[in-house]
Amino acid sequence: MSKKCIITISRQYGSGGRIVGKKLAELLKIPFYDKEIITMAAKESGYAEETFERAADAATHSLLYSLSMYGSGMGFSGLSLNDKVFLIQSEIIQKAALNSCVIVGRCADYVLRKEKNCIHFFIYSDIDSRVHRATTEYGLAEEKAKEVILKKDKRRASYYAYYTGEKWGQIDRYDLAINSDSIGVDETVAVLGQYVQAWKKR
Amino acid sequence: MSKKCIITISRQYGSGGRIVGKKLAELLKIPFYDKEIITMAAKESGYAEETFERAADAATHSLLYSLSMYGSGMGFSGLSLNDKVFLIQSEIIQKAALNSCVIVGRCADYVLRKEKNCIHFFIYSDIDSRVHRATTEYGLAEEKAKEVILKKDKRRASYYAYYTGEKWGQIDRYDLAINSDSIGVDETVAVLGQYVQAWKKR
Numbered sequence: 001m002s003k004k005c006i007i008t009i010s011r012q013y014g015s016g017g018r019i020v021g022k023k024l025a026e027l028l029k030i031p032f033y034d035k036e037i038i039t040m041a042a043k044e045s046g047y048a049e050e051t052f053e054r055a056a057d058a059a060t061h062s063l064l065y066s067l068s069m070y071g072s073g074m075g076f077s078g079l080s081l082n083d084k085v086f087l088i089q090s091e092i093i094q095k096a097a098l099n100s101c102v103i104v105g106r107c108a109d110y111v112l113r114k115e116k117n118c119i120h121f122f123i124y125s126d127i128d129s130r131v132h133r134a135t136t137e138y139g140l141a142e143e144k145a146k147e148v149i150l151k152k153d154k155r156r157a158s159y160y161a162y163y164t165g166e167k168w169g170q171i172d173r174y175d176l177a178i179n180s181d182s183i184g185v186d187e188t189v190a191v192l193g194q195y196v197q198a199w200k201k202r
Numbered sequence: 203m204s205k206k207c208i209i210t211i212s213r214q215y216g217s218g219g220r221i222v223g224k225k226l227a228e229l230l231k232i233p234f235y236d237k238e239i240i241t242m243a244a245k246e247s248g249y250a251e252e253t254f255e256r257a258a259d260a261a262t263h264s265l266l267y268s269l270s271m272y273g274s275g276m277g278f279s280g281l282s283l284n285d286k287v288f289l290i291q292s293e294i295i296q297k298a299a300l301n302s303c304v305i306v307g308r309c310a311d312y313v314l315r316k317e318k319n320c321i322h323f324f325i326y327s328d329i330d331s332r333v334h335r336a337t338t339e340y341g342l343a344e345e346k347a348k349e350v351i352l353k354k355d356k357r358r359a360s361y362y363a364y365y366t367g368e369k370w371g372q373i374d375r376y377d378l379a380i381n382s383d384s385i386g387v388d389e390t391v392a393v394l395g396q397y398v399q400a401w402k403k404r
Contacts, residue, residue: 012374119384124374169373172214172326176393177379182321187400191378194396198389 003200004117005030005100008108010168013152014130014138016180016188017123018104023189025102028196034104037092044088086163105156109173110164119199121192122169122177129181175199205402206319207232207302210310212370215354216332216340218382218390219325220306225391227304230398236306239294246290288365307358311375312366321401323394324371324379331383377401 007024011017018034025032079087090111093103097112109120125133130149134140140148160168171177176195180188209226213219220236227234281289292313295305299314311322327335332351336342342350362370373379378397382390 122373126374171324171371171373171379172328172381174379175381175384177373177376179374179377182377183397183400183404187403191393191397191400195385195393198385198393201389202385 005196005200006097006112006115006118007102007196008112008118008120009102009104009123010109010120010174011104011123012125012130012149012169013156014134014149015123015125016133016185020123020180020185020188020192021102021104023185024192024196027189027193028100028102031096031099031101032104033093033096033101037089037096037103037106040092044092107160107163110160110166119176119196120174122174123180123188124169124177125179125181207398207402208299208314208317208320209304209398210314210320210322211304211306211325212311212322212376213306213325214327214332214351214371215358216336216351217325217327218335218387222325222382222387222390222394223304223306225387226394226398229391229395230302230304233298233301233303234306235295235298235303239291239298239305239308242294246294309362309365312362312368321378321398322376324376325382325390326371326379327381327383 005028007021007028009017009021009024011020021034022032086107089106093106093108093111096103097115097118103112109118112118127146127149131142131145134145134149135142157168160166166173176192178188178191183191207230209223209230211219211223211226213222223236224234288309291308295308295310295313298305299317299320305314311320314320329348329351333344333347336347336351337344359370362368368375378394380390380393385393
């Protein structure tokens with residue numbers, strides 16, 4: 001029986017992190033979770049999917065007070081919507097991690113920080129490649145692309161800091177970090193695939 | 203004829219970056235430069251090797267004024283010893299980079315920033331593994347190891363900031379960054395080797 005292997009992918013916006021994660025999951029023949037997590041969480045909690053997406057986008061302030069309330073028995077109902085979303089997503093992530101899978105975003109690397117059978121990757125790229133990808137693949141208008149990209153990264157860093165108290169994108173938080181456009185997405189997936197094989201042998 | 207490929211290795215102290223670089227050079231059958239650069243530079247300039255080593259260790263302040271003087275014709279003799287060391291080392295690095303090679307440290311990634319046929323790796327590890335390596339392989343005393351390691355990193359970051367104006371260890375400065383102890387040194391070398399093969403195909 002193959003050793004369990006959960007892979008979390010954190011990524012800069014426009015770096016192709018999601019597609020790298022998806023192709024890696026296909027290569028390894030394991031499930032892939034991204035917005036699907038939101039959908040699962042929405043169904044589980046009864047909230048509308050849209051509400052989840054907006055909440056996930058808007059998180060910008062400290063969670064420490066909220067979490068301490070939650071932990072001290074004040075109850076889930078005392079939390080803001082944003083915090084409820086995060087906690088439900090985290091439960092979904094932990095459930096998914098009972099088996100090998102690839103999870104993109106959602107602070108999964110932090111949620112699964114105590115999980116031993118877990119590899120954390122960070123995908124990034126240079127700004128020009130990200131602008132190119134965002135305009136040709138994500139449909140962003142060229143004149144606004146760079147601004148949107150940098151804003152999205154800031155929000156991710158904010159979201160991460162808010163929910164984890166840690167620094168998103170800090171080099172030593174990950175097992176491996178890679179510029180997806182230095183050798184291209186497909187070769188990046190191949191290198192990560194080889195990393196996973198080496199990891200399984202350890 | 204094989205495409206030229208220069209590999210720079212930046213690394214946290216105690217992460218095994220040097221041995222990873224050395225084994226990678228052996229795998230790729232190309233020259234490896236580390237302290238050897240200092241020796242070559244020393245011979246070239248007539249300074250004693252010891253002087254170079256001390257100067258490289260002690261650099262902590264801004265080079266911008268010195269470099270502008272150098273560039274504006276004031277001459278090499280107007281520079282401090284530290285700056286002379288750095289400039290001579292940089293010339294040696296540029297000479298080495300006329301052919302494929304692996305270069306560890308010495309701000310080589312910055313010196314060769316305009317070189318197209320260049321891959322920049324960053325090697326790091328968790329503090330406990332670094333302490334273990336530093337005590338068992340580098341001979342550091344156990345009670346002081348952690349302190350020495352963190353100090354060495356600070357000095358490297360300082361040295362780098364001083365001579366380049368840039369931030370050492372910032373994730374997107376490199377093509378790939380890897381925790382050398384997640385899968386072990388030999389497997390790390392194998393992953394980097396595969397990365398290089400993929401890079402040559404691009």
